[in-house]
Amino acid sequence: MTELPTDIQVEWLSVIRRLQSVSKTEGLAVIRISILVDADGRPKTWLSPHVFKIEPKSSADALLHLIEGE
Numbered sequence: 001m002t003e004l005p006t007d008i009q010v011e012w013l014s015v016i017r018r019l020q021s022v023s024k025t026e027g028l029a030v031i032r033i034s035i036l037v038d039a040d041g042r043p044k045t046w047l048s049p050h051v052f053k054i055e056p057k058s059s060a061d062a063l064l065h066l067i068e069g070e
Contacts, residue, residue: 009041009042011042011043012042012043014043015033015035015043015046018033018046018049019031019033019049022049022051023051025051025053026053026057027053027054027057027060028053028054028060028063028064029051029052029053029054030051030052030054031049031050031051031052032049032050032052033046033047033048033049033050034046034047035047
């Protein structure tokens, strides 16, 4: 198994897994989530992620190029 980078706290793995579970879409999408953290920056709970699909799909490539600065 690959080791975690030292800057990734183990407590964040569940949040990352949740984001990955909704990340597969056709075309581009934006995922928004709100996370409640404690004073040490550890996630305690989070709201259900919302996936916003970019429409129309035909403009997704142009948007990606704009974001990437190409």
